[in-house]
Amino acid sequence: MNAIERYFGINGDNTTVKTEIIAGITTFLTMAYIIFVNPNVLSEAGMDKGAVFVATCLAAAVGCFIMGLYARLPVALAPGMGLNAFFTYGVVLGMGYTWQTALGAVFLSGCLFILLSLFKVREWVINAIPLCLKQGIVAGIGAFLGFIALQSSGIIVGQEATLVKLGDMSSFAPMMAALGFFIIIGLVYKQVSGAVTIGILVITIISLLVGQTQYSGIISAPPSIAPTLMQLDIRGAFDVGMISVIFAFLFVDLFDTTGSLVGIASKAGLLDKDGNIPNMDKALLADSTATVTGAMLGTSSTTSYIESASGVASGGRTGLMAVTVGVMFLLSIFFAPLAGMIPAYATAGAIFYVSVLMLFTLKDINWEDLTEAAPVAVVLMLTPLTYSIADGIALGFITFTAVKFMTGKFSEITIPVWILTAILLIKIVLL
Numbered sequence: 001m002n003a004i005e006r007y008f009g010i011n012g013d014n015t016t017v018k019t020e021i022i023a024g025i026t027t028f029l030t031m032a033y034i035i036f037v038n039p040n041v042l043s044e045a046g047m048d049k050g051a052v053f054v055a056t057c058l059a060a061a062v063g064c065f066i067m068g069l070y071a072r073l074p075v076a077l078a079p080g081m082g083l084n085a086f087f088t089y090g091v092v093l094g095m096g097y098t099w100q101t102a103l104g105a106v107f108l109s110g111c112l113f114i115l116l117s118l119f120k121v122r123e124w125v126i127n128a129i130p131l132c133l134k135q136g137i138v139a140g141i142g143a144f145l146g147f148i149a150l151q152s153s154g155i156i157v158g159q160e161a162t163l164v165k166l167g168d169m170s171s172f173a174p175m176m177a178a179l180g181f182f183i184i185i186g187l188v189y190k191q192v193s194g195a196v197t198i199g200i201l202v203i204t205i206i207s208l209l210v211g212q213t214q215y216s217g218i219i220s221a222p223p224s225i226a227p228t229l230m231q232l233d234i235r236g237a238f239d240v241g242m243i244s245v246i247f248a249f250l251f252v253d254l255f256d257t258t259g260s261l262v263g264i265a266s267k268a269g270l271l272d273k274d275g276n277i278p279n280m281d282k283a284l285l286a287d288s289t290a291t292v293t294g295a296m297l298g299t300s301s302t303t304s305y306i307e308s309a310s311g312v313a314s315g316g317r318t319g320l321m322a323v324t325v326g327v328m329f330l331l332s333i334f335f336a337p338l339a340g341m342i343p344a345y346a347t348a349g350a351i352f353y354v355s356v357l358m359l360f361t362l363k364d365i366n367w368e369d370l371t372e373a374a375p376v377a378v379v380l381m382l383t384p385l386t387y388s389i390a391d392g393i394a395l396g397f398i399t400f401t402a403v404k405f406m407t408g409k410f411s412e413i414t415i416p417v418w419i420l421t422a423i424l425l426i427k428i429v430l431l
Contacts, residue, residue, distance in 0.1 A: 008072060008318040015317045020074075023316025024324025027076050029194030031307040031325075033350050034060070034078045035332050036200055036342040038299065041084045045092040045099040047298065050223030050336055055298035057333045058225070063290030063302045064326030068319035071282035074312055075264055076325040077290050080303035081354045082141040083252060085148050086389040087300040091245055094387045097236070102245075103228075103295050104237030109249035110291030110301070116254070117284040128416035133396050134255055135361040136376035140383030140392045141252065142358025145351050147384040153177030153348035172212060173345040176203050180349025188353070193310065196350045203346040217337035228298020244427050248390040253301045257287045260304040268312040371407050375400040394424035 005011055010020065038056045043049040056079055063077030091102040150156040155174045157167040167174055180203040187195030207213040237246065261284075265277040277283065283304070290302040311321050362380075366372045378399040383392025401421040404413050 004320065008320045010318055010320065015315055017320065019315040020318055020320035021324050023074065023311035023314040024076075024321040025328065026193055026314045027305075027308050027311030027316070027321065028325045028328040029197060030310045031076060031078055031305050032194065032328075032332070033196040033200055033347070034081070035329070035335075036197075036339050037081070037347045037350055038079045038084055039339055040342065040344055040347050041088050042099070042300065045088040045102070047099050048223075048227035049340065051225045051228040051298055053336050053339050054222050054225040054333050055228055055294065057329045059290060059294030059297050059299050059302045061326040061329040062293045063286065064322045064329065066286040066289055067283060067304070068322030068324075068326065071279045071286050072319035073261075073265070073270070073277075073279060073283055074268055074308060074316040074318060074321040075261060075283065075304050076308045076311070076322050077287060077302050077304050078329070079294060079299045080253065080256060080301055080305075081351070082145055082256075082358070082389070083249065083301040083303065084299075085145055085351075086141075086248065086252075089148060090388040090390065095241070095245070097239075097242070097245075098233065100231050100233035101236035101239070101242070102300075103232035103298065104234040105242050105245050106249055106301050107232050107234060107292055107295035108237050109246045109253065110288050110295060112246070112250050113253060113288030113291060114285065117281055117288055120281060128414060128420070129251070129255075130375075130400055130412070130417065132365060132372040132376050133379065133393075133400055135364055136379035136396055137252065137255065137383075137389075137393055138259075138361045139359050139376070140379040140396070141389055142355040142361075143380055144355075144384045144387075144389060144392070145358065146355035149177070149348040149351035149355065152351075153345045155348075172210075173343075176206065176343075177345040177348035177352075179203065179206075180346060181352050182349075184349055184353045196353060199353075200342060200346050200350055203349065204342050207343055207346065208341070213341055213343055216341055219334050220337050222333040223336050225298065230296055231298060232295050241427075244390040244394055244424065248393055249301055251393070252389060253287070253291060253303050257284065257304045260306045260308070263306055264304075264308045264312055267309050268317055270317070371400075371403045371409060371412075374403050391428070394428050397421050397424050398428070 035056055039049045039052040042052045060078035067073055067075050067077055087102050091097050092099050153173050154167040156164050159165040180199045183202055184196050184199035187198055208215055261277055270278060287304055294302040365376050375396050379392050379396035382395050383389055397420055401413055
């Protein structure tokens with residue numbers, strides 16, 4: 001025990017081993033929904049659901065172990081929401097690439113992330129993106145997730161004349177999706193730990209009771225990961241049309257990770273006098289390594305989870321909290337039958353809840369400045385309507401540069417923004 005305390009610096013952080021373990025369990029409960037949601041989302045791309053379930057648990061565990069043991073920060077990782085939706089609905093179903101090629105793109109984005117971390121150019125990359133676009137991209141992904149949740153549950157359905165319309169709200173799936181969302185909101189408002197997971201399980205139990213879902217058990221030996229293990233197509237990911245996809249995977253992961261790390265470290269009181277995060281480079285390396293590992297295992301980009309703040313609120317201050325979350329994810333691989341029973345409408349409420357959280361960034365937009373508001377509006381509306389995070393980002397960049405140029409605000413268009421705009425414009429118009 002003394003060795004553990006010395007390694008993680010527990011005594012120096014005014015915490016205990018017991019507190020760190022409890023904080024880890026608390027964090028796991030708040031983010032355990034991903035082991036149900038991720039297989040459902042990626043299976044739509046044609047991937048084996050059982051294999052994705054195992055890959056999700058293993059990728060999360062690896063990420064947590066690296067973050068906890070190497071960076072020694074109280075930050076948990078798992079395949080990211082939004083990125084998994086882009087993987088399935090944008091790259092595979094939208095652009096027509098195979099899921100193997102999409103995994104190759106995730107792998108390459110992770111490798112680029114590693115290079116950015118090793119050569120310490122993260123600040124340059126992040127600062128190159130205008131603040132309003134950073135906020136708009138997060139909100140756009142939130143809108144994209146919300147649209148996917150509404151569609152997968154049957155609340156929104158297709159119609160030839162108007163493209164979409166309200167579905168039959170008297171049918172079982174839309175009602176359960178709505179009920180799940182209301183349950184989650186109520187539990188989160190009451191600060192119930194594991195609110196999202198509870199909401200998913202309640203809807204699944206109702207589905208079982210009325211015979212909409214077939215009971216297949218709770219615990220079993222883990223499914224085979226062979227259908228997705230090392231199935232990534234890296235050569236296919238070098239296709240010219242995949243440039244914007246790799247870019248989207250990279251920068252969404254980078255923004256998400258950086259924002260989560262700053263938020264969690266601030267809540268934990270870990271920022272130094274200059275507002276910097278200790279071991280930031282190690283944390284980014286842990287995140288990017290987890291993404292590369294996840295791609296090889298068979299899942300979309302792995303990223304730091306803001307839900308780690310729940311563990312920090314419970315007293316977690318060290319990497320032992322992250323290691324505890326990793327252990328919980330490893331134990332979860334024995335609950336594959338439970339994950340397999342989770343219907344899409346049971347996770348739709350959880351996805352829509354996550355979309356609500358991501359839309360919070362809109363409150364920080366300067367809506368009085370049209371040159372700031374217009375790019376955000378473009379990203380917000382066109383990300384879900386084009387069914388592509390990559391296209392939403394590209395159109396947002398082009399709009400930002402165009403409106404700043406047309407209004408004479410040339411100084412606000414940096415050289416990196418000019419370069420990225422040119423590349424993305426060529427991609428949109430010619431590729």
